[in-house]
Amino acid sequence: MAADTHAQGAAERRDLAVRAAVEQGLVGGADSAPPLVCLLDTAGIRASAAALAGAFAAAAAPGTPVLHAFAVKAAPLVPVLRLLADCGLGCEVASPGELALARAAGVGPERTVLDSPAKTAAELREALALGIAVNADSRQELERLDALVAQHPTASPIGVRINPQTGAGAIDALSTATATSKFGIALRDEGARAWLVRAFLDRPWLTRLHAHSGSQGVPLPLIAEGVRELHALAEEINAAAGRRQVDTLDIGGGLPVDFTSDAHAPTYADYVAALREAVPALFDGSYGLVTEFGRSLLAKHGLVVARVEYTKSTGGRPIALTHAGVQLATRTVYAPAAWPLRILAYDGKGAPKQGPPVAQDVAGPACFAGDLLATARELPELAPGDLIGVPDTGAYFFTAHYGYNSLPRPAVHGFTVDGSGGVSFRTARRAQTLADLAAEAGADLAEPLG
Numbered sequence: 084m085a086a087d088t089h090a091q092g093a094a095e096r097r098d099l100a101v102r103a104a105v106e107q108g109l110v111g112g113a114d115s116a117p118p119l120v121c122l123l124d125t126a127g128i129r130a131s132a133a134a135l136a137g138a139f140a141a142a143a144a145p146g147t148p149v150l151h152a153f154a155v156k157a158a159p160l161v162p163v164l165r166l167l168a169d170c171g172l173g174c175e176v177a178s179p180g181e182l183a184l185a186r187a188a189g190v191g192p193e194r195t196v197l198d199s200p201a202k203t204a205a206e207l208r209e210a211l212a213l214g215i216a217v218n219a220d221s222r223q224e225l226e227r228l229d230a231l232v233a234q235h236p237t238a239s240p241i242g243v244r245i246n247p248q249t250g251a252g253a254i255d256a257l258s259t260a261t262a263t264s265k266f267g268i269a270l271r272d273e274g275a276r277a278w279l280v281r282a283f284l285d286r287p288w289l290t291r292l293h294a295h296s297g298s299q300g301v302p303l304p305l306i307a308e309g310v311r312e313l314h315a316l317a318e319e320i321n322a323a324a325g326r327r328q329v330d331t332l333d334i335g336g337g338l339p340v341d342f343t344s345d346a347h348a349p350t351y352a353d354y355v356a357a358l359r360e361a362v363p364a365l366f367d368g369s370y371g372l373v374t375e376f377g378r379s380l381l382a383k384h385g386l387v388v389a390r391v392e393y394t395k396s397t398g399g400r401p402i403a404l405t406h407a408g409v410q411l412a413t414r415t416v417y418a419p420a421a422w423p424l425r426i427l428a429y430d431g432k433g434a435p436k437q438g439p440p441v442a443q444d445v446a447g448p449a450c451f452a453g454d455l456l457a458t459a460r461e462l463p464e465l466a467p468g469d470l471i472g473v474p475d476t477g478a479y480f481f482t483a484h485y486g487y488n489s490l491p492r493p494a495v496h497g498f499t500v501d502g503s504g505g506v507s508f509r510t511a512r513r514a515q516t517l518a519d520l521a522a523e524a525g526a527d528l529a530e531p532l533g
């Protein structure tokens with residue numbers, strides 16, 4: 084019941100936000116307003132952050148240190164990171180750029196975790212100097228760390244990412260715990276377990292283990308199995324060391340999202356229940372915990388609103404040509420079966436559009452035939468000047484802009500609905516101007532290239 088109320092509340096807020104965005108000129112059906120805008124529901128984000136913290140707090144023994152580090156790649160926008168920091172979350176970063184964003188958001192080193200399979204020596208040196216947590220991804224990275232740790236003492240907690248090799252989920256590209264995944268040190272390869280135990284015994288400064296079994300498409304029992312492997316390895320290392328050398332388990336993120344409805348399912352409470360079943364000792368207070376959720380915190384709270392510029396009928400199929408396409412739904416366009424998105428129809432004033440369902444294609448503006456958000460989708464028949472809404476796009480969609488056709492990054496605004504239905508917006512990212520776009524494309528490099 085609680086989940087339903089939450090979903091209905093979110094759908095109401097969404098419709099209020101679309102209408103207000105039109106009224107306030109952020110997007111519109113006519114040429115006087117921008118044809119495309121991206122919105123984030125701040126109340127929804129806060130609710131997800133609270134649900135995450137609450138689920139772990141309810142399960143963990145009192146006093147267990149728990150850091151929820153938001154996976155910055157899911158929504159790399161400083162005001163979003165600030166909002167999440169306000170909710171008590173830290174940041175998981177995987178590149179110098181993501182670290183720069185976390186720092187710009189004021190997220191401190193003790194709340195930042197660095198994961199990446201390709202950290203340069205300079206990146207590692209900076210991380211250790213700052214004291215942010217580092218998870219080594221490979222044997223070679225561990226050797227680099229040996230040299231750096233010998234040179235300078237560091238406050239950074241240092242761990243090793245393991246690949247539990249527990250298998251793939253529904254989407255191969257997002258499955259990181261396969262037999263041959265590029266991530267982490269494989270646990271089930273010949274001799275690997277003994278090597279890992281030895282690596283910890285030889286390095287008293289290694290205090291963490293990390294696993295992230297994948298994102299969207301990896302079922303909860305498979306994620307839980309990876310965490311069980313992580314916990315068992317920590318126990319083995321600590322037994323061999325005769326002390327609690329491993330004091331923290333970083334269990335990654337990967338809670339999947341329902342892209343077919345407004346439901347939040349599975350919930351963080353479901354995830355915690357799956358962990359308790361698979362690894363009962365995980366929450367007993369022996370280990371501090373780090374999580375790295377991305378999609379499940381943001382996806383449901385993002386909405387693209389785009390104008391229908393033209394419509395046509397081709398081969399008997401109605402087609403709506405909109406301003407939302409591959410630049411903000413890259414995965415959906417290139418892998419539509421794995422990344423289906425819902426489409427909502429609004430009229431040019433931002434009111435939900437009524438009418439009998441008509442199967443139609445919803446196309447983006449890019450110059451290739453596959454730039455489609457949906458094919459043969461049953462919707463009230465769209466007309467020029469209408470708007471479409473594309474929900475569930477708050478993570479990895481418009482925040483991971485793809486610059487095809489030099490399509491500019493649209494503005495992103497957070498919205499907040501007050502008790503009487505009034506909507507206020509605050510900008511999270513300004514629209515990229517054509518001047519910005521030209522400058523980023525080398526407009527100041529005036530010489531002919533060769």
Ligand SMILES: *Cc1c(COP(=O)(O)O)cnc(C)c1O
Nearest residue numbers: 154295298336337375376377378
């Ligand atoms: C991408 C990633 C995450 C976040 O995954 P979600 O599916 O967005 O929760 C967490 N940890 C690591 C190491 C990642 O690569």
